[in-house]
Amino acid sequence: MSLYPAALENLIRQLSRLPGIGPKTAERLALHLLRAPEEQCQALAAGITQMKTTIGLCSRCGGLSDQSLCRICRNPSRDHGVLCVVEQPADMVALEKSDAFKGCYHILHGALSPMDGVGPDQIRLKELFLRVGQEGVTEVVLATGTSLEGEATAAYIAEQLKDLDIKLTRIASGVPVGGDLKFIDQVTLKRAMETRHAF
Amino acid sequence: MSLYPAALENLIRQLSRLPGIGPKTAERLALHLLRAPEEQCQALAAGITQMKTTIGLCSRCGGLSDQSLCRICRNPSRDHGVLCVVEQPADMVALEKSDAFKGCYHILHGALSPMDGVGPDQIRLKELFLRVGQEGVTEVVLATGTSLEGEATAAYIAEQLKDLDIKLTRIASGVPVGGDLKFIDQVTLKRAMETRHAF
Numbered sequence: 001m002s003l004y005p006a007a008l009e010n011l012i013r014q015l016s017r018l019p020g021i022g023p024k025t026a027e028r029l030a031l032h033l034l035r036a037p038e039e040q041c042q043a044l045a046a047g048i049t050q051m052k053t054t055i056g057l058c059s060r061c062g063g064l065s066d067q068s069l070c071r072i073c074r075n076p077s078r079d080h081g082v083l084c085v086v087e088q089p090a091d092m093v094a095l096e097k098s099d100a101f102k103g104c105y106h107i108l109h110g111a112l113s114p115m116d117g118v119g120p121d122q123i124r125l126k127e128l129f130l131r132v133g134q135e136g137v138t139e140v141v142l143a144t145g146t147s148l149e150g151e152a153t154a155a156y157i158a159e160q161l162k163d164l165d166i167k168l169t170r171i172a173s174g175v176p177v178g179g180d181l182k183f184i185d186q187v188t189l190k191r192a193m194e195t196r197h198a199f
Numbered sequence: 200m201s202l203y204p205a206a207l208e209n210l211i212r213q214l215s216r217l218p219g220i221g222p223k224t225a226e227r228l229a230l231h232l233l234r235a236p237e238e239q240c241q242a243l244a245a246g247i248t249q250m251k252t253t254i255g256l257c258s259r260c261g262g263l264s265d266q267s268l269c270r271i272c273r274n275p276s277r278d279h280g281v282l283c284v285v286e287q288p289a290d291m292v293a294l295e296k297s298d299a300f301k302g303c304y305h306i307l308h309g310a311l312s313p314m315d316g317v318g319p320d321q322i323r324l325k326e327l328f329l330r331v332g333q334e335g336v337t338e339v340v341l342a343t344g345t346s347l348e349g350e351a352t353a354a355y356i357a358e359q360l361k362d363l364d365i366k367l368t369r370i371a372s373g374v375p376v377g378g379d380l381k382f383i384d385q386v387t388l389k390r391a392m393e394t395r396h397a398f
Binding site for chain 2: 003004005006007008010011014015017018019020021025027028029030031032033034038040041042043044045046047048049050051052054055064065066070089090093096097
């Protein structure tokens with residue numbers, strides 16, 4: 001039963017396709033946009049279209065970029081000999097925000113997951129091994145997730161690169177800073193204990 | 200610090216202007232749209248633009264409409280002698296969903312609120328009194344909200360129409376159907392008791 005005019009019902013339907021936006025929220029957002037200034041709606045619509053047309057992947061690292069090479073790959077002051085391998089562009093952004101890494105990235109756009117049909121050819125692993133061979137890489141930091149798939153992907157990469165003369169590291173997993181031990185799950189605590197280091 | 204390409208940062212900014220969408224949610228939505236099929240993004244962008252250009256207000260009731268008269272005002276099988284006064288288009292839709300009303304509506308687009316500078320001239324009251332005089336209205340149902348502003352608006356309308364030979368009614372307020380008495384606030388319970396009726 002369509003109670004709003006067709007164009008509004010259509011917008012509600014389009015908005016409710018977004019993740020985490022149910023029909024009620026979509027209705028609220030659509031009614032908000034209807035009342036919002038023309039410029040704001042135009043800016044949002046144009047923003048969506050523009051984002052889709054201008055953003056592609058960096059030809060080297062696979063990060064999001066509006067140019068052939070992304071800002072980090074173009075930056076001569078970054079250490080191009082250290083590659084940090086992550087699953088998604090958002091992971092790279094999270095690491096950049098932490099300001100703890102001055103090397104370059106390699107974004108896989110996924111993690112190995114045979115159950116979902118994601119094998120080595122479905123993610124950007126070939127490109128990683130090519131870069132390691134060509135770019136004079138001295139260290140590969142495995143920063144895939146700590147999920148089963150992330151761990152499997154890290155293990156796979158480590159196995160493939162083990163015979164090369166490069167340093168292979170894995171980001172630490174353990175108790176989050178400020179985390180209360182009694183609220184941390186057992187697997188994390190076990191890992192934190194196993195990978196304990198000299199104080 | 201802009202870590203995503205400019206077009207993506209722009210979309211995140213536009214999305215976070217929506218009500219209830221914080222920067223984190225906006226980032227998640229933008230990244231979702233970036234991965235989503237081209238058609239879906241185009242449909243969303245077009246939906247926003249189209250909604251803004253095609254939807255206006257019904258010249259009679261003030262409801263949302265893509266034509267000069269809305270679907271309800273155009274419908275000859277509705278009772279055009281009974282007007283239900285509501286604050287917002289969404290209120291009208293909620294009443295329509297309940298399927299309990301076969302008359303026509305009048306949407307005020309607001310409620311009296313002197314503190315916010317909303318007087319009788321800022322909402323569609325003049326249009327209401329004009330309709331009551333011209334359209335052979337026999338009953339006006341006051342269905343403004345039960346907030347202070349909604350009650351004040353209902354009282355104002357009742358005062359203005361009291362000398363005319365029309366029936367004036369107010370939607371009941373009381374315990375919601377299925378509501379547990381012990382969780383209902385005191386003001387609502389007081390009202391429910393005061394407006395009790397023969398069983």
